[in-house]
Amino acid sequence: MFKTFKFTRKVENILMLIFTAIFLIYISLSPDMNIDSLKGVLIIGVTVGIIYGLVAVGISLIYTGLDVVNFSHGEFFMIGAFTGLTVYNFLVDGELIYAIFPEAYGVVGYVIGLFFAFVLMGLFGVLIERVFLRPLTKKGGGYTVAGMGIIICGFGLSVILQNVAYIIWNPTAHPFHADLGLPINIAGITLPMTYLWMLVTGFVVAGALYFFLNKTKMGLGVRAVAFSKDISNLVGINVPLYISIIFGIACALAGIAGTLVGPTYQVVVYMGYIILLKAFASAVVGGFGSLPGAIVGGFTVGLFETACSFFISGSHKDAYAFLLMVVVLLIKPTGFFGVQVKMKA
C-alpha cells in the first residue's frame, strides 16, 4: 500500500526557500545579469504582477462567493480592454476633449476609458450573473451544489463572449495608441508611461478593494457571503443581491485590468485566454480562494515570468507561469495563503 505523503509546514517552507535560492543563483550566473537589468526586471515584474493579481482576485472572489471557478473570466478582461479602447477612440476622435484639455487630452481620455471599462464591465458582470449563471445554477440546486456542470458552462460562456466580441469589433488586432506622454526615467530605467499607469492604477485599485472589503459595510457583507451563505441569511444579508455584487466587482476588476494592458500590446479577441490561465496560476500560487494570496501570487508569477524570460530565454515566456505553478503545487499544495482559519475543536 502507498502511504499518503505530506510535508509539514516547516518542510514546505524550507523547500520553497531552497527552490527560490536555486532560482536566484541560477539567474545571477546569467551573462545578462547587472544592476540595471535587475531593476528593469523588478519594475516590469511588479507591473505585470499587479495585473495578474487583479484578475486573480476576481477569480478568487467568484470562487469564494459563488463556489464556481469562472473560466470565462478572461473574456471579461478582453471585453474590458475593447470597452476602454472604444471609449478612448470615441473621445479622442471628437473635438470636445481637445477644446477642454488641449494639453492632456490623451490622459483624460484614458482615465475616462478606465472608468467606463470598470463600471460597464461591473454592470455587464451583474447582467451575466443574473440572466446566465443564476437560472443555470437554480436548475442545479443553487450555487453551492451546481458543481461540474457550471464549470463547463463557463467554457461555453467564454466561447460565446469571444464570438460576440468578434461580431462587434471584428477579429483583427486593434492597436491602442493611448497618448499618455513621453517615457519617464525611474532609477535609471526608462519606463513607458503605459507601464507607469499600469503600476499606479493597479496599486490604487488593489488598495481601494482592500479598503472596500475591510472598512465598509457592504464589504463586510461581501466577506460574510463569501464565507457562508446560510449564516449570512440569518444575520439579514440579502444574499442573492450580494452574489451579484461579488460577480460584478470581479468583472469590473478584470475590465479595468484589460484597459490597463491594452496600450502595452494590442487589443485582440483572443487576449483573454492567456491572461485567464496566468491569473489562474497566480491564484493557485497564492492559495486558491485567498484574496491577499491572489495579489501576492500575481506578483510572484509576474516577477518569476519576467526574470525567466529576461535571464533564461524569452521565447518560452508563457510557459514559466505554469512551471512555477507546478513547482508550488508539488512543494506547497495549499499555496502561500491557502490556509483557512479553522474552528477550534
Next chain:
Amino acid sequence: MLKINGLISGYGSVQILNGANMKVDAQSIVALLGGNGTGKSTILKACSGLIRSWSGSINFDGEDIHNNPPHKIVERGLVQVTQGKDVFPAMSVIENLRLGGFVLNSKQKLEDNLEKVFNYFPRLNERKNQLAATLSGGELQMLCIGRGLMSNPKMIMLDEPSAALAPQIVLDIFKNINRIRKDGLTVLVVEQNVRMALLLADYGYVIKDGVIKVEGDSKKLMYDDTVKDSYLGGGGTTANV
C-alpha cells in the same frame, strides 16, 4: 407573537414536517423538545426562511411571513440563533457582532446595541478584537446569541444553545436567556437538554415525526410520564442534565 399552522416542509423531496401547529405568546419562553431527526430545527429553518415551506402558514407579529426571503424576516424582527459553531471564524468578535446588526440603518443604533450585548455578555467585550476562531465553546455560543440580539429583534429562536457545553456554562447562558426575556423579547428555544429547557421555559411542545405530539405548561410536562417515556427516551431524560 408567532403562530404556525399545519406547517409542511422538508429538504429536497424528503418531507420532515407533517403539519406542525405551534403558538408562541409575546414575552414568553417556549421550549420545543424532541429527539434527533424529529424536525425541531426544520421548524426554525422554515420560520427564518432558510428552507421553503410547502404548505401551511407562519404568522409573525400579525403578518404572514410564510416563504419570505430570509433577510426580510430578520428585518421584521424574527432572528434565528444557530449553534455556536456558526460564526465567521476569520473575523473578529466585533465584526461578527456588527454583521448581526446588518439590517440596522443608523450607526447610533448599532453602537447602542453593541453596548446592550456587552452588558449581557461582558466576556465578549474583553475579547472583542480577537478572531472568533480563538474563542471557547461557551464564548462562541454567547457570540451567536449576541449577534442575534444586534438587529433589535422582537423574538429570537435559539437552536440548541446548550449543545456540547459544560453544565456551568449552560446555566450561565440560560440565566442570560431569562434576562433577555425580562427585557421584553420573546424566546423560542429548541433543546435536547429537556430538564434545563423546561426549567427555563413557560410552555413546552414535544415534537415527534414532524408533528407536535404533546404540549402544555412546562411544569406539567416535566412530570408527565408519557412525555418521558414516549418521546424523550424514558429514563434517559434525567441523565441528560
